[in-house]
Amino acid sequence: MLNKITPALKGLITALSMIVVILGIYYTSSPEDTIWQYLVYIFYGLGITWTLLVYRRSSGSALKFGNVFNQGFRCFIVVTLVMAIFYGLFNYQHPEFADEIANTYKEELVKKNDKTPVEIDNEMATFKKQYTLKLVSAAIFGYLIVGAGITAVGSAIVTRRK
Numbered sequence: 001m002l003n004k005i006t007p008a009l010k011g012l013i014t015a016l017s018m019i020v021v022i023l024g025i026y027y028t029s030s031p032e033d034t035i036w037q038y039l040v041y042i043f044y045g046l047g048i049t050w051t052l053l054v055y056r057r058s059s060g061s062a063l064k065f066g067n068v069f070n071q072g073f074r075c076f077i078v079v080t081l082v083m084a085i086f087y088g089l090f091n092y093q094h095p096e097f098a099d100e101i102a103n104t105y106k107e108e109l110v111k112k113n114d115k116t117p118v119e120i121d122n123e124m125a126t127f128k129k130q131y132t133l134k135l136v137s138a139a140i141f142g143y144l145i146v147g148a149g150i151t152a153v154g155s156a157i158v159t160r161r162k
Contacts, residue, residue: 007051007071011078014047018079019086044079044143045150051075052154068155076147080140087139091132098131 005013018040025036055071056063091097102124109120 005054007055007074008078010047010051010054011075012082014043014050014075015079015082015086017043017047018083022086041146044076044146047079048072048075048147048150049154052151052158056158063159065155065159068158069151072147072151072155076143076151080143080147083143084136084140088132088136091135098128101131102128 021036021039021043025034030036051074052068052072055068059067105127106120106124109115109123115123
């Protein structure tokens with residue numbers, strides 16, 4: 001049964017488990033820098049590893065790095081897409097996040113004392129407007145890099161000769 005699950009479906013399962021952890025951290029009012037945040041990346045790594053190991057068992061002895069990497073890619077690209085959508089929707093529903101970070105940013109700009117109040121207000125408006133876009137962009141980039149790294153290392157381990 002587990003062999004019949006496609007890498008894309010494994011990616012969806014992985015992403016949903018990551019979302020559950022994120023929402024669990026948020027709704028239990030855990031601090032932002034809690035150790036539980038690493039559980040998200042552990043699930044991410046486990047999802048990719050699950051995909052690679054199942055492919056290894058099902059493909060036989062003719063394993064090539066490119067084929068194994070392709071399976072991991074199919075998993076982590078779905079995770080990246082789902083997580084980008086989640087971050088976008090979640091932050092759209094919580095504009096207070098942008099306000100809190102914008103206030104911190106404003107305090108830094110005021111401390112620097114190198115901008116006029118009008119310039120600071122303009123930067124604040126731009127910051128708030130672009131907050132979700134920048135957050136989603138960073139999430140996409142981060143998940144792609146981490147996913148490619150885990151997949152490359154995992155593929156190299158899976159395909160090495162004994």
